[in-house]
Amino acid sequence: MTTPKQFLVQAAARNNAVWCATMSRSHGVVGEFGVQAWAAPTRTPPLYPDAVTLVPGADLSALVARIDTAASGASVKDSFADLDLTEAGFQVLFEAQWIHRPASAPAVAPDLAWDVAADPEMLRSWALAWDDGDGNIDLFRPELLDDPAVCVLAGRSADGRIGAGAVACRSDQVVGVSNVFARDGGADVAWPGVLDAVHRLFPTLPVVGYEYGDALAAAVRHGFEPVGPLRIWVHG
Numbered sequence: 001m002t003t004p005k006q007f008l009v010q011a012a013a014r015n016n017a018v019w020c021a022t023m024s025r026s027h028g029v030v031g032e033f034g035v036q037a038w039a040a041p042t043r044t045p046p047l048y049p050d051a052v053t054l055v056p057g058a059d060l061s062a063l064v065a066r067i068d069t070a071a072s073g074a075s076v077k078d079s080f081a082d083l084d085l086t087e088a089g090f091q092v093l094f095e096a097q098w099i100h101r102p103a104s105a106p107a108v109a110p111d112l113a114w115d116v117a118a119d120p121e122m123l124r125s126w127a128l129a130w131d132d133g134d135g136n137i138d139l140f141r142p143e144l145l146d147d148p149a150v151c152v153l154a155g156r157s158a159d160g161r162i163g164a165g166a167v168a169c170r171s172d173q174v175v176g177v178s179n180v181f182a183r184d185g186g187a188d189v190a191w192p193g194v195l196d197a198v199h200r201l202f203p204t205l206p207v208v209g210y211e212y213g214d215a216l217a218a219a220v221r222h223g224f225e226p227v228g229p230l231r232i233w234v235h236g
Contacts, residue, residue: 008174009228010055012098012208013079015176017052019169020077022150024048026143032066039066045139049077049232056080064088074235081229090233096212097226099219100174103199103206106222110193112155112163116201117145126154129162130181151201155182155193164190168198175205180215187218195222 017038021031024044031040036058039051050067053076060083067074069089076085081095117123120142127140144150149171155164164182168175175198182189198207210230211219220226 005227006056008100008206008208009080009098011171011173012100012176012210012227013052013077013230014054015169015171015174015208016077016079016178016210017054018149018171019167019176019178020044020048020052022144022147022169023139026141034066037063037066039063041066042068043071043074046136047139049075051075052077053079053083056082058083060085060088069235072236076233078231078233081231083231083233085233088235090235093232093234094212095229095231096210097216098210098228098230099208099216099224100227101195101207101219101222101224103202103204104223105199106192106195108192108222110155110196111189112157112193114153114155114193114197116197117152117154120145122154123152125162126152126165129154129183130165130179132181132183151197153194153197155190164193166190166194168194168201170202170205173205174208175202177207177209180209187215188221191218191222 024031024040027045029040029044031038036055037051037053044050117126127137131137151168153166154162157163166180167178180187180190
């Protein structure tokens with residue numbers, strides 16, 4: 001029998017796979033959903049996995065066979081933290097927690113004015129703020145704006161500067177939030193605006209995602225509950 005937390009983890013994992021598939025398509029990489037996992041046969045964009053498991057106890061050999069382990073940096077999102085990929089040449093990059101928040105407005109009012117990036121110029125400005133000099137500005141391509149399930153959320157200060165942001169990706173049962181950032185003050189500054197925007201856009205959907213470390217602690221302060229572990233494995 002599936003427990004409520006197991007159901008939430010499965011919903012969060014599938015939502016995250018939808019987002020990874022969308023990001024990959026925007027870079028010309030087409031993955032495929034199977035019963036046990038989503039996987040891409042060629043290397044996905046930087047920072048994104050080549051496979052995301054969708055059910056506990058996924059078949060390890062079948063999973064690895066669906067991705068290109070000959071390419072540098074191949075990775076797997078082990079959504080239930082129940083696989084051992086070491087014999088296939090992988091090592092754990094990091095561990096995190098899936099998080100869940102019921103559909104509701106934030107308890108704290110946002111300080112910034114929030115809207116959805118609607119054109120390539122605004123998306124570029126958002127990417128510059130998100131990247132903060134790390135060299136991944138081109139990760140977010142204009143093709144993302146054509147997907148009705150994806151909303152790139154931007155928080156602007158009074159002078160129009162993008163000071164915070166996130167990505168919201170809707171699936172059947174939940175809305176997933178990722179890439180949460182604030183240029184000043186960290187996630188605690190971003191979350192009230194992100195949650196307010198998500199609640200306005202998807203008022204009936206619970207919010208999911210995954211975080212670890214200080215970012216996880218910030219999410220908990222804003223009403224999220226950790227519901228289960230995941231691991232990111234990288235090849236090589």
